[in-house]
Amino acid sequence: MHAITISEPGGPEALEWAEVPDPVPGEGEVLVDVVASAVNRADLLQRQGFYDPPPGASPYPGLECSGRIAALGPGVTGWTVGDEVCALLAGGGYAEKVAVPAGQLLPVPKGVDLVTAAALPEVTATVWSNVFMVAHLRPGETLLVHGGASGIGTMAIQLAKALGARVAVTAGGPEKLAFCRELGADVLIDYREQDFVEEVRQATGGAGADVILDIMGAKYLDRNVRALAVNGRLAIIGMQGGAKGELDIGALLRKRGAVMATSLRARPVAEKTAIIAAVREHVWPLLEGGAVRAVVDQVVPLREAGAAHRVLEEGxxxxxxxxxx
Known part of the structure; x- marks a missing residue:
């Protein structure tokens, strides 16, 4: 098969289309003929040499894909060769074939085309596991989403609204904020010009956000704690603003708040299987019913993955x- 490989860490030009050995599905795995994959921030970090795949994972980038099952490994039940699926991966999505643990497969939702389905596994699993399984967002509460126009952000807005929460977002510029409003965001904050702590407080009558989904890490840590409501929960899923920050424990104590940080890629297969099962139960009906949709900015040929990485880097x-x- 062919795959996007990284011979040396570097810029988008480091991504090379090369012939590589076909993967072989092991116990409990299926082989998928890939139709599409999608770009995630983790892929950019891997390309730069900062985020190696977990042990045993494919060395090629790509944390999700869609396609058709080509073969079943030993012990796999419930799936058939030819089934159209999308999948959460530990790596290997930037390729013509990938071996996937069966528990990380999802059927393509009704009404969603196979290429678009590639945009779903990572965002739905990330948002559902963090906002609902870890931070336990409830109807009537306020969720603050940083990077509201991103892949994660667009899914978080829609899921939170569909399940009865109020949503505040930060994004850069009026066009992105208008797009967030179209998806259901209630409070729009331009991080370039506005203080999100003050804006969230004003929007909530001084209470603050019950849950914050944060991709920035250190840069926003102090302000996120100040923006939390009493009993608020801060879920950190990215470090675009740095890895080390100073935490005011006194402020956190006074709010009886919680700070949680999770990653998805390195979780054991059993944990990913549980998350995917929850996504299938709770999110797939919303997709099939039209309450939530995949948001795709553009489709780029896999051979031109470097160009797609530049799109993300330009923002x-x-x-x-x-x-x-």
Whole structure:
């Protein structure tokens, strides 16, 4: 098969289309003929040499894909060769074939085309596991989403609104904020010009956000704690603003708040299987019913993955950038 490989860490030009050995599905795995993958921030970090795949994972980038089952490994039940699926991966999505643990497969939702489905596994699993399984967002509460126009952000807005929460977002510029409003965001904050702590407080009558989904890490840590409501929960899923920050424990104590940080890629298969099962139960009906949709900014040929990485680095996209095989 062919795959996007990284011979040396570097810029987008480091991504090379090369012939590599076909993967072989092991116990409990299926082989998928990939139709599309999608670009995630983790892929950019891997390309730069900062985020190696977990032990045993494919060395090629790509944390999600869609396609058709080509073969079943030993012990796999419930799936059939030819089934159209999308999948959460530990790596290997930037390729023509990938071996996937069966528990990380999802059927393509009704009404969603196979290419678009590649944009769903990572965002739905990340948002559902963090906002609902870890931070326990409830109807009537306020969720603050940083990076509201991103792939993660666009899904978080829609899921929170569909389940009865109020949503505040930060994004850069009026066009991205208007797009967030179209998806259901209630409070729009331009992080370039506004203080999100003050804006969230004003929007909540001084209470603050019950849950914050944060991609920035250190840069926003102090302000996120100040923006939390009493009993608020801060879920950190990214470090775009740095890895080390200072935490005011006194402020956190006074709010009886919680700070949680999770990653998805390195979780054991059993944990990913549980998350995917929850996504299938809770999110897939919303997708099939039209309450939630995949947001795809553009589709780029997989051979041109470097160009797709540049789109993410430039930051003008809204939603996901998909790679078609």
């Amino acid at each position: 003008g996209h809204r939603g996901k950038v998909v790679l078609s095989v």
